[in-house]
Amino acid sequence: MVAEKLVGQPLKRKEDPRLITGAGNFLDDIKLTGMTHAYVVRSPFGHARITSIDTSRARAMPGVVGVFTGEDLAAVNPLPCAWPAAGGENNMNTPRVLALGEVHQVGDPVAVVVAETRYQAKDAAELVDISYEELGTVVDAYKATLDGAPQLHENAPNNVAVRWTCGKDADEVSAALAASDVRISQHIVNQRLIPTSMEPRGSIGRYDEGTGDYTLWATSQAPHVHRLLITAFILGIPEQKLRVISPDIGGGFGQKIFCYFDMPLVLWLSKAVGRPVKFFEDRSENYLSAAHGRDHITDVEIGASRDGKITALKVDTYANLGAYLSTVAPGIPTTLYGRMVAGCYKIPAIHVNVTGVYTNTAMVDAYRGAGRPEATFLIERVCDLVAQETGVDPAEVRRRNFIQPADFPYDTGIGMLPYDSGDYEKALDKALWNSSYADLRAEQARRRAKGNRKLLGIGLSSYVEVCGIAPSKYMGAQGWGAGLWESANVRIHLTGKVVVTTGSLPHGQGHETSFAQLVGDELGVPFDDIEVEWGDTLGTPFGFGTYGSRSLTVGGTAIYKSTAKIREKARLLAAHMLEANPEDVIWQDGKFQVKGSPESSKTMQEVALAAHVAYDLPEGMEPTLEATTFYDPPNCTFPFGTHICVVEVDADTGEIDLLRYVAVDDVGNVVNPLIVDGQVHGGIAQGLAQALFEGAVYSDNGELMTGTMNDYAIPKASQLPVYELDRTVTPSPVNPMGVKGAGEAGTIASTPCVANAVIDALAHLGVRHIDMPITPEKVWRATSAR
């Protein structure tokens, strides 16, 4: 009997039993013998000189083990930035573990108290006396570049951290704009967001005096990378003397990719106090000092023909990078934003200018989608602006500009790798059909004709994104400081049970399940016999971790290739066992069979037993079935799709009702549809929330006004619509499984989709653009002004 394939089935997740019973093992759940607790004293000022620190009262508090300041850690290097913008100007400033001399943002760590309990540490932290001399602050990226603005860092005049361009020469694009029949310009703000995984960040350090070994438990999406950065760049200890462990991670969305001050701090403290030290931030600390996302101010100039073809695009973006450069910050608004602004469209002349700017705010780095949401928001607003200006339907504008299936691999001419495969029109047509688009437009026209105060808005967003961020050669040329391949070790034990070790790092994506499905099919072993291990640098090959929707495309392919190596070795051994010529033995129906005589066969488990006992192996064959692969793909993958949102806007109050949300995504082949749909759901929710609800707000003096969940609008169940999902399947030619990646698509597509819908509802009133979050108040102002 042929076993049913696991790949493609909506299997329940392997990781869930522990998570639904409260048996998950998250960072703050870990208790070590003798463990102490660190609480960090932070700057209350956006920009100030530290004039004195007195820790004596804090030291005298009950339970206090030690109090330390930046002076104590003066010999420790600042955190590294691993991705300067290639070909641009980079004025690098990275944070110190604890501030030394000056603070540049509210929440900058200034001192740390280590105590027996977290309550005691917090009590004592209140008594660390710090005097500051306040300096001027600036929180807006554009204003920070103006002459006379407060300066954050000596080596960054006008607070410019990064200057970078891509595409054609600016003059050439200006000429193309001048020659265009239709010209539009628009100022667009892509507001700052706070990622908000439900689990904040934290770390536990333990130094072993006997061996000189350090162990770090961290809420990390990339433990091997953190080991490298902490040892070689920050603490200057040998890489092999640090082990990094990621336990269960309560969501990341990019924020847990980066190296943060507390990681080296707890290790240093553990050595200093001779006991393990735990740091676990509270929500406000997370909001204050963990990396934020987006925060672009853009002026775009658009050239188009009267029939809606985009002829030229000139983009000038100020990207707020915060007080310092976070781990990969410069790469986000350059390679992952600037090189993706063409979206799904053939645009003959593009010029992008990006200025990355220091301000007295939290660092900004990759957040779900990382650059592509900003690029997609821009180009999808551009499409609607062109539609509005030319009178061509927004769906038709997209269709007329799409890259066509025969064009792939397609080079957009702005320095991105060639798009791998796609059929953008097919996804658009499916979304139009699923939403009954023509009927919606007719209903909208009826309402407008009648002067109905319930305005109907229909928003479209056709997106393409770059996933499987990996090709090391390309990433190196983009300034990335290391490779981006991924590792996998697969081994079949004597008992036929399989262990997979991956360099990917799941934090909600269900890798234990999807990877087991993949391995089960390739090795012919039952799903329940496969264990997927991750998150510990001890005894495992280097891996780069999970971000950029790369786990299945890069990490999964490494696993796939390992299974192929194992199967080939096992086939040779099976032939030996069956006393057949190797060329006559084939893998069929989950077994090794002699061609033409299926009764003469060996299961993978039988071969595994023989490989392990090793009594009788072919000449020269090593025992066991095990393979390691380091996979560096030749290209990225480019998922795409079209989303359509339908809203009803109350013209009198500005209230926005989400009536429908239709999504058609193409993520290539699908391993587990339940998991992929879940990724799309969550992605849509996050992107939609940017359009309507979320936004980090700073006061002019650098205070975060949205410093708790009371002020920062994470959406609730009652605020979100039902997502109507569908798919097209265009396999990627880049990897053998034909997968493209699904983790970020929803977020990338939904922000412009929802924003376009609300603006579309108001378009007949002459409204062209409203900056996000599009709140009822902003809608009311936009409509009542007319």
Added chain:
Amino acid sequence: MGIPVPMATRIPVRITVNGVEYAAEVEPRLLLVHFLRDNLGLTGTHVGCDTSQCGACTVYLNGQSIKSCTVLAVQANGGEVTTIEGLAVGNDYDPVQQGFWEMHGLQCGYCTPGMIMSSHALLDRNPNPSEEEIRHALEGNLCRCTGYQNIVKAVQRAAELRAGK
């Protein structure tokens, strides 16, 4: 400048958690969630926000679902608490746990214990809630991964399972 905190007085409490009575002396300011997590080692109850928005710390106290980050351990004195660890009987998951598993109602799993406890409380009050009632009832529990759609389905599935369907 902070005010020096006096040496904490300790107050004896007796709290029954998942059917077991525990006696302890606690600081008056100790939050119930920290009593559960740090004193009893019941780490299934999570802390996600500190300001009572996220609901990751939801447990039952005397039959009511409460946010244990907003209740002091001394307020629970003499009370009965049920946490996520107390829902399953042996290897038999509670129908709400089963519903979340079957319908992919969780991704990272951090909000999940609180979400399950709140859903459980909803189904106790209203065994057959509409989608709107589910979404409304879960307003005090935030999830950043799922976009809530599969959580709604999970609660609907749990309602079916509880009704023996």
